[in-house]
Amino acid sequence: MKVGIVGAGMVGSAAGYAIALTGGASEIVLVDYKPALAVAQAEDIAHAVPFAHPCRVLAGDYDDLAGATVVVLAAGVPQKPGESRLSLLSRNAEVFSEVVARVIKAAPDALLLVASNPVDIMTEVALRASGLPPERVIGSGTILDTARFRTLLGAHLGIAAGSVHAYVLGEHGDSEVLVWSSARVGTETVARFGAQLGAAITDEVRDRIDAGVRQAAYRIIEGKGATWYGIGAGLARIVQAVRNDQSSVLSCSIVTPEVEGVQDVALSLPRVVGSKGVIGTLAPDLSPDEAAGLRRSAEVLKETSARLF
Numbered sequence: 001m002k003v004g005i006v007g008a009g010m011v012g013s014a015a016g017y018a019i020a021l022t023g024g025a026s027e028i029v030l031v032d033y034k035p036a037l038a039v040a041q042a043e044d045i046a047h048a049v050p051f052a053h054p055c056r057v058l059a060g061d062y063d064d065l066a067g068a069t070v071v072v073l074a075a076g077v078p079q080k081p082g083e084s085r086l087s088l089l090s091r092n093a094e095v096f097s098e099v100v101a102r103v104i105k106a107a108p109d110a111l112l113l114v115a116s117n118p119v120d121i122m123t124e125v126a127l128r129a130s131g132l133p134p135e136r137v138i139g140s141g142t143i144l145d146t147a148r149f150r151t152l153l154g155a156h157l158g159i160a161a162g163s164v165h166a167y168v169l170g171e172h173g174d175s176e177v178l179v180w181s182s183a184r185v186g187t188e189t190v191a192r193f194g195a196q197l198g199a200a201i202t203d204e205v206r207d208r209i210d211a212g213v214r215q216a217a218y219r220i221i222e223g224k225g226a227t228w229y230g231i232g233a234g235l236a237r238i239v240q241a242v243r244n245d246q247s248s249v250l251s252c253s254i255v256t257p258e259v260e261g262v263q264d265v266a267l268s269l270p271r272v273v274g275s276k277g278v279i280g281t282l283a284p285d286l287s288p289d290e291a292a293g294l295r296r297s298a299e300v301l302k303e304t305s306a307r308l309f
């Protein structure tokens with residue numbers, strides 16, 4: 001399977017690296033408006049391939065995306081320390097107005113996988129600019145926040161993050177909703193599991209984990225200027241679900257007809273992802289507070305996108 005990546009900066013290159021290491025593609029093409037950067041990233045990633053799965057890693061122009069099954073969109077500007085994701089909107093929407101048209105011209109059958117922030121609104125921008133159906137324009141959404149939630153819960157409970165079933169829904173951003181009410185380990189709620197193992201989920205623990213997830217990007221950007229490994233792996237996970245037609249349940253973003261009374265909004269819900277893109281959406285069972293939080297998140301995104309459309 002051929003995967004294109006537009007934007008060969010930190011996120012695009014981390015995605016390429018993760019896709020190569022996980023066997024997510026037989027060919028990866030990196031495109032950037034700084035061609036020398038794309039060439040250097042492709043060469044560097046290619047040197048990891050002998051340690052992993054066979055894969056050709058190349059730099060190219062838009063024409064070289066022809067035949068791609070998935071094109072990752074990671075072009076644009078990242079946040080500066082303290083800056084919110086939503087503040088990037090006008091600059092990245094301008095970048096997408098050029099990039100999406102060129103991708104669709106070269107690879108009309110590709111599924112678009114959006115990473116650029118604010119990722120939910122950029123998913124809507126890509127949907128409108130591409131003319132593709134919503135299930136084929138997927139934003140990474142809260143796949144990263146869900147991973148952060150599982151990491152912190154796993155560390156608190158003393159179990160593998162992969163054994164925690166818990167989701168972050170809504171905006172990939174400040175208004176996101178950590179769904180504690182259905183968070184589980186095996187057959188147990190995390191509260192019962194924690195109580196059994198002497199790792200109680202107290203209000204203090206919940207607040208610490210909530211802040212740990214919600215503030216993660218701000219903290220990492222303060223420390224190293226940007227985030228890239230987590231999202232690179234999250235993008236590779238979505239590519240794997242498409243490549244292997246896995247019907248995996250992943251929290252990711254597509255434009256959705258109705259969420260908690262808000263119409264036509266892109267945000268994350270648990271989605272079933274396979275070779276055709278998003279083939280199903282789960283209606284999560286939320287507590288009243290979580291449902292209100294999801295509605296607020298949908299409203300924030302709707303109000304922000306109304307500035308563009």
Ligand SMILES: NC(=O)C1=CN([C@@H]2O[C@H](COP(=O)(O)OP(=O)(O)OC[C@H]3O[C@@H](n4cnc5c(N)ncnc54)[C@H](O)[C@@H]3O)[C@@H](O)[C@H]2O)C=CC1
Nearest residue numbers: 007008009010011032033075076077078115116117226231
């Ligand atoms: N969805 C998520 O969970 C995450 C999203 N991001 C977002 O991903 C985006 C990229 O972040 P980084 O890779 O750190 O930034 P970066 O600055 O390292 O890379 C962006 C790349 O886009 C390229 N670019 C800009 N305009 C372009 C155009 N018109 N055509 C082609 N290429 C163009 C630049 O040359 C640069 O190489 C940002 O919007 C950032 O906020 C970052 C981390 C997590």
Ligand SMILES: CC(=O)C(=O)O
Nearest residue numbers: 085117144216217227
């Ligand atoms: C930058 C960003 O969106 C993140 O790391 O969550």
